[in-house]
Amino acid sequence: MKRFFGRKQGDKIIIEEGEFHHLKSVMRMREGEKVIASLNDDFDYYCTIEKFNKNDCILSIDSVQKCVGLPNKNVVLFQMLPRKDYLDNIIAKSIELGASKIVTFSSHNTISKPLKKERLINQIMTACKQCERSKLIDFEDTISFEKMLEELSNFDLVLFPYENETQVLDAKVLNEKTNIAIVVGNETGFTQDEANALKQKAISLSLGKRILRCDTAVMAMLSIVNFFTNN
């Protein structure tokens, strides 16, 4: 069943703007058809399309169920700002692979540029719909390397895949951890000083013998963490 993001109004759900356009003009849906609505909360709202207006459509709610696609662990990705095309892929795949939040950070080897917020939100919505997550992933403005280091203190476990590391992940460290941070560099990587500072706060580890692109490293880390935490 097709999924659309909307907002609640009384006992109805309203689908508007881009989502309305997609439902009406792209999917060509009609009154009486069934859809799932997401209200950016923990539930899936099974609905019937009740009425089309000029700029929105109104859904009546048939039943409500807890969304099964939401992650059950808090896995936050701290991503050093990469070249733009990597970030797109990183966001889409992190959502599929159960990240709860993505925080970009700047560092010695980044070129800071403002993120195109509206575009990112559309992209996040598309990925959430595809993998059946009812809640959008949190996404904040880019923070500094120093601020990122500070934030790492809030986690039970911080993992840092590092190309100059040889030790691989001992999966036992993941036991019963529910609040996990993953810190990933960009194409140019961390300076030695940054890597040293990170190692004070994080378990640095190798993802094998091959040099992975930053987006591949994110996916490998999330896949392994998901596997061991059943996220």
Add this chain to the structure above:
Amino acid sequence: MKRFFGRKQGDKIIIEEGEFHHLKSVMRMREGEKVIASLNDDFDYYCTIEKFNKNDCILSIDSVQKCVGLPNKNVVLFQMLPRKDYLDNIIAKSIELGASKIVTFSSHNTISKPLKKERLINQIMTACKQCERSKLIDFEDTISFEKMLEELSNFDLVLFPYENETQVLDAKVLNEKTNIAIVVGNETGFTQDEANALKQKAISLSLGKRILRCDTAVMAMLSIVNFFTNN
């Protein structure tokens, strides 16, 4: 050090065509500079640029080392022909994540179209260079679903991530396996008959609660297999 694919001639290595263009015009390298040459075998050839000709350049070999980036397990990806843009990503990421070979297959839910071989080979070369693999991944013409099923008999272990499955991978099955096949569907997935036929030959498993795109499923499977087999 930059890596280029070439061919051996006597005790020298010749870099030509696209690789020559890249070395000379894109990287603007000069005589006397050091490079790594790959001859599509198991070794890295550390070389010095000896001489530029009009259409090629000649390298002298300084030393030879076993390539560390090559996978040590035989992990073959059987990929149901997806929409073109997914295949690009699947190939690039599979190379980084240690697949030995990619075989595309057609099925009820595919639209068969000829693969653009030359473009694929360029793409394979780029990915191999990026992740420091000296040997190109094998890539064959698309085979039928039936032929794919037959080929699965050649493996110790066949894994089949399936969206209608609930059991997750028991990592013990990977113990000491060195000859592993992974079978992944496309956006439209397998028919019930195809899935049933596959289950006779493969361990079907869930990759979690979220519906992954086919390229994400490939990456998650390869990341997990690599982790447990140290590939």
